[in-house]
Amino acid sequence: MSYTYKYPHPAVTTDCVIFSFDGNDLKVLLIERGNEPYKGYWAFPGGFLNMDENAEQGALRELQEETGLIPNYIEQFHTFTKVDRDPRERVVSIAYLALIKPTDVKGGDDASDAKWFSLKELPPLAFDHEYIFRVAQQALRERIYFESIGFDLLGDYFTIPEVQRLYEAILNIQFDRRNFQKKLLLMDILEEVEDWESTEENENQTVTRGRKAKKYRFNRKKYEKMKESGHFKFEF
Amino acid sequence: MSYTYKYPHPAVTTDCVIFSFDGNDLKVLLIERGNEPYKGYWAFPGGFLNMDENAEQGALRELQEETGLIPNYIEQFHTFTKVDRDPRERVVSIAYLALIKPTDVKGGDDASDAKWFSLKELPPLAFDHEYIFRVAQQALRERIYFESIGFDLLGDYFTIPEVQRLYEAILNIQFDRRNFQKKLLLMDILEEVEDWESTEENENQTVTRGRKAKKYRFNRKKYEKMKESGHFKFEF
DNA sequence: TCAAAAGTGTTCGCTATACACCCATGG
DNA sequence: CCATGGGTGTATAGCGAACACTTTTGA
Numbered sequence: 001m002s003y004t005y006k007y008p009h010p011a012v013t014t015d016c017v018i019f020s021f022d023g024n025d026l027k028v029l030l031i032e033r034g035n036e037p038y039k040g041y042w043a044f045p046g047g048f049l050n051m052d053e054n055a056e057q058g059a060l061r062e063l064q065e066e067t068g069l070i071p072n073y074i075e076q077f078h079t080f081t082k083v084d085r086d087p088r089e090r091v092v093s094i095a096y097l098a099l100i101k102p103t104d105v106k107g108g109d110d111a112s113d114a115k116w117f118s119l120k121e122l123p124p125l126a127f128d129h130e131y132i133f134r135v136a137q138q139a140l141r142e143r144i145y146f147e148s149i150g151f152d153l154l155g156d157y158f159t160i161p162e163v164q165r166l167y168e169a170i171l172n173i174q175f176d177r178r179n180f181q182k183k184l185l186l187m188d189i190l191e192e193v194e195d196w197e198s199t200e201e202n203e204n205q206t207v208t209r210g211r212k213a214k215k216y217r218f219n220r221k222k223y224e225k226m227k228e229s230g231h232f233k234f235e236f
Numbered sequence: 237m238s239y240t241y242k243y244p245h246p247a248v249t250t251d252c253v254i255f256s257f258d259g260n261d262l263k264v265l266l267i268e269r270g271n272e273p274y275k276g277y278w279a280f281p282g283g284f285l286n287m288d289e290n291a292e293q294g295a296l297r298e299l300q301e302e303t304g305l306i307p308n309y310i311e312q313f314h315t316f317t318k319v320d321r322d323p324r325e326r327v328v329s330i331a332y333l334a335l336i337k338p339t340d341v342k343g344g345d346d347a348s349d350a351k352w353f354s355l356k357e358l359p360p361l362a363f364d365h366e367y368i369f370r371v372a373q374q375a376l377r378e379r380i381y382f383e384s385i386g387f388d389l390l391g392d393y394f395t396i397p398e399v400q401r402l403y404e405a406i407l408n409i410q411f412d413r414r415n416f417q418k419k420l421l422l423m424d425i426l427e428e429v430e431d432w433e434s435t436e437e438n439e440n441q442t443v444t445r446g447r448k449a450k451k452y453r454f455n456r457k458k459y460e461k462m463k464e465s466g467h468f469k470f471e472f
Numbered sequence: 473t474c475a476a477a478a479g480t481g482t483t484c485g486c487t488a489t490a491c492a493c494c495c496a497t498g499g
Numbered sequence: 500c501c502a503t504g505g506g507t508g509t510a511t512a513g514c515g516a517a518c519a520c521t522t523t524t525g526a
Contacts, residue, residue: 210477
């Protein structure tokens with residue numbers, strides 16, 4: 001069985017750069033390649049687009065198949081088209097940026113060759129994935145600046161210092177603790193959670209020292225409403 | 237001559253949404269379709285990607301072929317992949333946002349079926365180009381907010397009220413005349429031009445009433461330098 | 473009990489906003 | 500000479516950056 005066209009067609013794939021956050025470090029998911037080319041190198045999950053699915057569906061399907069993960073957020077960020085980016089044939093790759101909550105990371109932990117890497121210690125990447133990663137990182141920075149997608153990387157309950165560490169990791173800048181807290185609370189999109197101890201929320205607490213931080217919950221409905229109805233700027 | 241693959245491949249095209257500004261209105265370039273499907277409808281310039289060019293090269297080539305225009309700025313903004321977006325076969329379209337200066341518009345004025353349309357009076361568009369247009373417009377808004385690409389839509393010499401009309405047309409909001417001027421000048425990226433009358437700059441002056449506005453020039457080098465060396469925010 | 477981490481408050485300066493006023497030009 | 504459009508100036512409010520102090524907790 002084969003497919004014939006009057007003119008040459010590139011192959012079309014999707015690639016998915018999925019980030020997670022463990023409370024301290026930003027991580028990205030990679031899969032070790034078992035075959036040539038780039039055998040032993042690491043690559044983002046992805047694969048060929050089926051004819052009966054759009055690119056986002058394809059990216060989600062590949063991610064699910066290869067890692068069992070279902071992201072909380074997914075968005076196309078760039079399409080890579082360099083002529084020789086794959087040595088085998090002409091391949092155009094539609095790349096997606098995805099985010100997942102720490103709780104969901106634990107869920108989809110099946111034994112594949114997928115592994116989470118801290119951004120500071122990435123292994124050698126296959127194809128042009130080094131470049132794709134840089135573009136993804138930039139896209140994440142730009143989007144988190146004006147959208148609430150940061151909360152798609154946090155658990156349902158979180159502390160403000162945690163949010164700060166997340167923003168600092170992504171934007172690679174330092175915020176003043178007190179100003180950060182003030183600004184975030186003034187936005188009026190967080191709710192304090194009193195009885196959070198009763199929840200099943202996994203406590204991946206690294207040995208805590210000092211005063212315990214208050215737990216908050218993101219009020220997405222309120223956020224959406226404010227973004228619609230008025231001129232409210234989510235910005236960092 | 238034909239091309240055969242083991243798996244089905246979508247066709248890959250580029251589409252180019254190119255904007256221009258005549259001093260008052262924002263315009264977009266469209267081409268009337270002479271063949272089915274969507275005969276008589278209008279579409280963005282574009283076409284199939286060649287195997288020896290990347291997508292940006294393809295978009296520029298198609299634009300050049302179909303309209304003779306060479307844009308001042310071009311950037312990929314989204315890839316459209318809906319399964320049935322073209323009734324003939326599966327087509328994935330990599331879409332580009334392009335800007336051109338009024339002087340360059342005059343230059344490439346060959347007799348094709350291309351035509352500039354004011355954003356307020358768009359004709360019926362082919363395929364999913366209505367949707368592509370909305371995404372392009374949003375992309376333009378987002379980019380012009382933090383980048384100096386607005387000047388890629390203006391002539392080499394321009395007035396501040398002209399810049400304001402441009403920003404108001406794109407962002408669809410009204411600025412206070414005096415505050416707009418102050419803000420723009422405070423950025424310190426414009427130079428006043430004294431003897432601009434001697435230049436060949438085309439005067440498409442619509443009948444002017446009232447005091448004549450000063451002419452300025454965009455100092456791109458200074459802008460780049462400020463963006464690099466310090467924390468300078470270009471923002472509107 | 474002490475150091476580390478988190479919560480709360482205050483000051484200062486910049487800038488966005490909302491205006492008023494003056495200048496140039498063409499009908 | 501006056502209406503229209505452009506240039507310049509000023510007052511105020513609010514937010515962001517910098518920084519001091521208090522509270523809680525584990526070692």
